[in-house]
Amino acid sequence: MPQQSPLDVPEGDPFGPHNLPYGVFSTPQDTTRRRIGVRLGGHVIDAGAVARALGSPYADVLSAPTLNPLLGAGRTTWHDVRRALTAWVTDPGHRAAVEPHAYALADVTLHLPYEVADYVDFYASEHHATNVGRIFRPDGDALTPNWKHLPIGYHGRSGTIVVSGTDVVRPCGQRKAPADPAPVFGPSVKLDIEAEVGFVVGTPSALGEPVALGDFREHVFGLFLLNDWSARDIQAWEYVPLGPFLGKSFATSVSAWVTPLEALDAARVAPPARDFPLLPYLDDSAEDIEDGGFDLRITVSINGQEVAHPPFASMYWTAAQQLAHMTVNGASLRTGDVYGSGTVSGPEVNQRGSLLELTWNGRDAIELAEGKRTFLEDGDEVTLTAWAPGPDGIRVGLGDVTGRIVAAR
Amino acid sequence: MPQQSPLDVPEGDPFGPHNLPYGVFSTPQDTTRRRIGVRLGGHVIDAGAVARALGSPYADVLSAPTLNPLLGAGRTTWHDVRRALTAWVTDPGHRAAVEPHAYALADVTLHLPYEVADYVDFYASEHHATNVGRIFRPDGDALTPNWKHLPIGYHGRSGTIVVSGTDVVRPCGQRKAPADPAPVFGPSVKLDIEAEVGFVVGTPSALGEPVALGDFREHVFGLFLLNDWSARDIQAWEYVPLGPFLGKSFATSVSAWVTPLEALDAARVAPPARDFPLLPYLDDSAEDIEDGGFDLRITVSINGQEVAHPPFASMYWTAAQQLAHMTVNGASLRTGDVYGSGTVSGPEVNQRGSLLELTWNGRDAIELAEGKRTFLEDGDEVTLTAWAPGPDGIRVGLGDVTGRIVAAR
Numbered sequence: 001m002p003q004q005s006p007l008d009v010p011e012g013d014p015f016g017p018h019n020l021p022y023g024v025f026s027t028p029q030d031t032t033r034r035r036i037g038v039r040l041g042g043h044v045i046d047a048g049a050v051a052r053a054l055g056s057p058y059a060d061v062l063s064a065p066t067l068n069p070l071l072g073a074g075r076t077t078w079h080d081v082r083r084a085l086t087a088w089v090t091d092p093g094h095r096a097a098v099e100p101h102a103y104a105l106a107d108v109t110l111h112l113p114y115e116v117a118d119y120v121d122f123y124a125s126e127h128h129a130t131n132v133g134r135i136f137r138p139d140g141d142a143l144t145p146n147w148k149h150l151p152i153g154y155h156g157r158s159g160t161i162v163v164s165g166t167d168v169v170r171p172c173g174q175r176k177a178p179a180d181p182a183p184v185f186g187p188s189v190k191l192d193i194e195a196e197v198g199f200v201v202g203t204p205s206a207l208g209e210p211v212a213l214g215d216f217r218e219h220v221f222g223l224f225l226l227n228d229w230s231a232r233d234i235q236a237w238e239y240v241p242l243g244p245f246l247g248k249s250f251a252t253s254v255s256a257w258v259t260p261l262e263a264l265d266a267a268r269v270a271p272p273a274r275d276f277p278l279l280p281y282l283d284d285s286a287e288d289i290e291d292g293g294f295d296l297r298i299t300v301s302i303n304g305q306e307v308a309h310p311p312f313a314s315m316y317w318t319a320a321q322q323l324a325h326m327t328v329n330g331a332s333l334r335t336g337d338v339y340g341s342g343t344v345s346g347p348e349v350n351q352r353g354s355l356l357e358l359t360w361n362g363r364d365a366i367e368l369a370e371g372k373r374t375f376l377e378d379g380d381e382v383t384l385t386a387w388a389p390g391p392d393g394i395r396v397g398l399g400d401v402t403g404r405i406v407a408a409r
Numbered sequence: 410m411p412q413q414s415p416l417d418v419p420e421g422d423p424f425g426p427h428n429l430p431y432g433v434f435s436t437p438q439d440t441t442r443r444r445i446g447v448r449l450g451g452h453v454i455d456a457g458a459v460a461r462a463l464g465s466p467y468a469d470v471l472s473a474p475t476l477n478p479l480l481g482a483g484r485t486t487w488h489d490v491r492r493a494l495t496a497w498v499t500d501p502g503h504r505a506a507v508e509p510h511a512y513a514l515a516d517v518t519l520h521l522p523y524e525v526a527d528y529v530d531f532y533a534s535e536h537h538a539t540n541v542g543r544i545f546r547p548d549g550d551a552l553t554p555n556w557k558h559l560p561i562g563y564h565g566r567s568g569t570i571v572v573s574g575t576d577v578v579r580p581c582g583q584r585k586a587p588a589d590p591a592p593v594f595g596p597s598v599k600l601d602i603e604a605e606v607g608f609v610v611g612t613p614s615a616l617g618e619p620v621a622l623g624d625f626r627e628h629v630f631g632l633f634l635l636n637d638w639s640a641r642d643i644q645a646w647e648y649v650p651l652g653p654f655l656g657k658s659f660a661t662s663v664s665a666w667v668t669p670l671e672a673l674d675a676a677r678v679a680p681p682a683r684d685f686p687l688l689p690y691l692d693d694s695a696e697d698i699e700d701g702g703f704d705l706r707i708t709v710s711i712n713g714q715e716v717a718h719p720p721f722a723s724m725y726w727t728a729a730q731q732l733a734h735m736t737v738n739g740a741s742l743r744t745g746d747v748y749g750s751g752t753v754s755g756p757e758v759n760q761r762g763s764l765l766e767l768t769w770n771g772r773d774a775i776e777l778a779e780g781k782r783t784f785l786e787d788g789d790e791v792t793l794t795a796w797a798p799g800p801d802g803i804r805v806g807l808g809d810v811t812g813r814i815v816a817a818r
Contacts, residue, residue, distance in 0.1 A: 207660070
């Protein structure tokens with residue numbers, strides 16, 4: 001039987017040539033050199049090596065150790081590089097040049113694909129925000145009065161964004177139950193996940209200059225799955241009045257693969273109907289604004305068992321609105337800025353993107369093969385996967401994001 | 410009359426050889442080359458050029474275009490470099506080598522001296538937090554229940570930290586007075602300052618490993634004045650439940666000069682007595698923990714007129730406690746991490762570090778030569794200055810931080 005080419009991807013593979021997400025990898029033979037890789041099926045192609053072999057004008061930008069130079073090169077380059085990559089992996093004439101630079105995914109190490117500049121996390125699911133409001137503020141309105149007028153967000157810690165596969169050390173911190181006379185210190189007993197979608201900025205913007213809703217594609221390069229690990233007990237005690245801090249800052253896991261926006265053109269959907277008229281800078285109802293939603297179907301698994309299926313299409317606020325809001329005060333963007341959608345939760349119980357919601361703050365345990373879970377136990381491994389509708393009915397796979405909890409130190 | 414040497418600083422000058430803050434500058438003759446400068450009186454000395462001329466082992470670290478390599482070199486190097494600099498500017502034998510590399514401050518351009526990694530802002534003045542609580546939550550307790558148990562903080566936007574002298578564009582955004590039926594959009598009408606002290610991290614720490622209270626000097630290189638510009642109307646509408654976002658993220662101004670901690674040894678003071686016992690990781694009452702406060706006397710001026718004198722010694726939480734808290738969950742530090750103390754306000758009315766407090770949210774205007782002020786008007790220039798007690802009764806000057814408001818775009 002002839003050896004199969006790494007370029008022969010089975011028809012319908014969610015990581016076929018219609019997808020081509022970007023990552024950064026190294027090989028066991030050359031552990032210190034980081035290279036830009038493009039995923040094709042079960043392989044990663046050394047994009048810089050192929051570009052150099054073919055004399056591509058993009059050899060420099062694809063030979064960097066991170067995606068940042070490509071991100072900073074702008075939308076025209078993103079489009080042209082993607083077109084070139086598509087040709088390299090589909091045109092039989094390129095096969096001899098490409099094949100030597102394909103590595104089996106199992107044989108490489110994947111790294112954080114970009115240097116993160118600022119990190120902002122939003123709170124854009126109405127279902128999630130309503131659930132959290134009911135749990136944390138049972139005596140008040142579930143949604144705060146501002147919630148449907150602006151996409152609520154806050155800055156997170158960019159230095160603790162880690163690539164999928166990185167272990168997460170259970171954080172220690174202060175917590176205080178209402179009945180406790182004083183706060184106590186120790187490992188979090190309510191360690192949770194938040195299933196989110198992250199976006200990475202390519203093209204920067206100038207200080208003092210807002211980015212318009214319609215310029216989303218000029219600035220945002222692509223998206224990826226993101227798990228915003230959260231220690232609910234630490235968060236509950238600290239977050240009034242200035243928001244989450246140590247309950248979130250210990251780790252945020254992102255996929256090793258960034259899916260370019262162009263791969264998701266068939267997944268664009270209109271966001272839900274808005275309950276209030278939006279101020280003009282957020283109003284995406286105009287004809288010339290493209291649909292801001294993405295029909296991403298997420299699955300949350302713990303130790304390999306599926307526990308939830310959050311639908312990203314149900315998000316009230318879109319990534320384009322978040323970008324416009326984040327910059328409307330003149331805050332500038334940098335290449336490598338990352339922002340998270342906020343926890344993705346749908347209207348159904350099994351569509352909730354956090355254990356806080358799935359177990360109603362620990363009241364209703366979920367059953368796993370290993371036993372009941374309210375929050376995460378040491379050794380638990382959480383994986384987010386997702387796919388979206390692609391061209392010709394083929395799915396577009398998103399790179400997964402996984403992390404295992406290790407005991408507090 | 411013989412020309413005076415730039416090394417002859419008048420006795421008692423707050424920027425004498427006992428101080429030696431670090432900055433980054435360029436000259437009109439060579440605008441693109443950024444150099445590390447050390448301030449001496451009214452001059453800045455090209456530290457890299459002197460180090461090269463003298464064959465110093467620190468020539469590399471001092472020839473970088475930012476302070477980051479020096480920051481990352483660690484405490485022993487910080488000490489040794491400072492000792493070398495002191496010798497260069499005081500030893501007559503070095504005079505001929507140093508003088509050619511001194512530039513009048515008025516002739517150079519000062520730049521942001523470090524690349525900022527993460528930015529965290531705290532809320533550590535009891536007087537400030539009490540005032541804000543009374544203004545924003547008049548029906549509740551002024552301080553939230555957690556305030557005296559942990560240093561409240563949140564992440565800010567590191568990409569919009571700007572060096573002193575940078576104009577600040579008045580931000581636009583949503584605001585909604587309680588009586589308004591819906592939010593309105595426009596330039597902030599409550600643009601404010603926050604007089605703070607910032608700290609910059611040199612030595613990084615590992616993910617998952619807290620930094621102990623006693624290790625403050627191992628990680629923090631120095632401090633500087635910081636103005637956390639704040640749009641109170643934007644902030645008031647957005648900040649529940651996840652904290653300040655656009656009300657702060659449009660600009661944060663920092664001094665061009667970083668004062669090394671060693672220059673402030675004589676300014677160390679004990680923090681105020683604590684009202685509650687602190688958890689061990691924050692308890693600085695042990696014998697072997699040095700005094701965590703700094704006796705910095707800050708002055709806030711608007712258009713050259715002094716409006717407040719916030720005393721940094723009155724801060725409830727110290728910078729060492731803030732560092733220990735920020736990392737107790739295992740969050741790692743990076744070289745270039747910056748954190749702000751929070752607004753410095755003392756117990757007296759004229760010691761308040763924000764217009765929010767000085768005018769009690771606009772109720773009591775202050776009088777300037779240009780007219781009354783509740784919040785900042787376009788064209789207003791705000792300057793923070795400070796000094797601290799130094800050795801032998803000589804003051805240690807902190808580099809000022811200034812910024813002028815320009816009209817919204």
